[in-house]
Amino acid sequence: MIKRIVTNIKTQDLSKAGLFYQDILGLEVLMDHGWIKTFGNDQEAKVQVSFATQGGNDTEVPLLSIEVDNVDEIYQKVQKAGFEITYGIADENWGVRRFFVKDPFGNLINILQHI
Template sequence: MAIKRIVANIGAQDVEKVRAFYTALFDLDVVMDFGWISTLASGFDAPVQISIASEGGSGTLVPDLSIEVDDVDAVHRRAQELGYAIEYGICDEPWGVRRFYLRDPAGKLLNVLAHGS
């Protein structure tokens, strides 16, 4: 058996507002939209991973989603420019990632990160 895809589903009353958040902050493309559901994609293949955790590391909450980007500082700047509240400031963690936390309009806690090189 091979896993072909894992999809994160975010429950939201205002699908349009949440879609706008992800397209503006992460440059995701709308690949399907029926009004009640909108699917976004990056156009890149990514490995399938599921993390199971008792905490988010460094004493933080376990995030609902972790989104790895190529330039976490640029996404952090964009989040600030768009007026999104940062819940855990950008920092270099001892396990080799640079990251920050923020919430999407549906209240999901996002861990935005880049692995060190």
């Protein structure tokens, strides 16, 4: 039985991860060995891996989908911090409110809240 799946994002500058994943999204530093830094929280979640031909409404497929309970607040933080929003906040017909943003490493991230 799979217990968890961890995403590893390659970077040459670990410090950039803190602004986006810790300061904006509110994750905690769970591990820091200098060459790898892991962010997370104490929430239990289902193990899921998605495969897609598109990101919904003919958008690009994002690397990560991050579900939050405060998507509008996160959207404002992302705008204020100057991150590139590639798909503005929208209520989708499959029951989510979401937006796409490029993280500090250029990865496309889908931030969503179920509505």
